[in-house]
Amino acid sequence: MDDEDSPAPTPGYLVWLLANKWRVAVDRAVAPLGLTHAQYALVTALYDVQRTGERPSQRRLADHTGLEALYVSKLARALESAGLVERSRDPHDPRAVQLALTEQGQAVTRQAIAVVQELLQRLLAPLGGLDAPRTRAFTQELTTLLDTPLAPLAPNDSPRRRNP
Template structure:
């Protein structure tokens, strides 16, 4: 069987999925290097950041809302929140009217850590995505469109 019988393109670089996988791996590897000294996994960082973002937006910050916003599965979100709670970065408590829901708040320690982590992650993002130049806004719109699918 030939390459042409399996793949619908001439070069591997013509596959958007393959390129996304490569870029994602490169980006995630560097993010891990940034977050490791802060004792955060990438999932914990995203959940912490989304939690605080929702909290600042005045939205009722439930685990399911965090999961929806982060586009993570509820079980992974719950695991990350449990770990963050153990690290005293968030506090979770029962919802007043929905016995199934848990509300989440970022603690003072969590806010302090998040401030450092976001500054470092955003600085890296600026460097990593700099080659996009003036195409950055179009790139972001494209990614947002894919998230909405």
């Protein structure tokens, strides 16, 4: 069987491959700072929210990042152990845990943002770089796809996928 007989990869499969490639690239880039890609996503989201003066709950950050609340809790505990995040009870809701970057966490996050921005510039070079028109168009297309809500499966439906 030659390449002409092989079906072309689906857009979903290509998005999945690209997401994995970028996750690995970010993992490698932030590893010297003691972070994983998921931790990077959490500290940068916390950094952004904290700059507005808010001390967000783990639930708020889960909603903001699209990560599962339980995973955010696990990441926050690891980041607390590393001295990058403070966790405290919300004075208005004792069930909620609020997060804040420590001074060290802010410094590491600023370094990580710079490292990842440089990485993105390299990864997006084939499209002309981070600020190129092709990159902006690519970003708009991805945003359109991400903004499309998932239709809930009917009770008797089962997903049938060849590849993601």
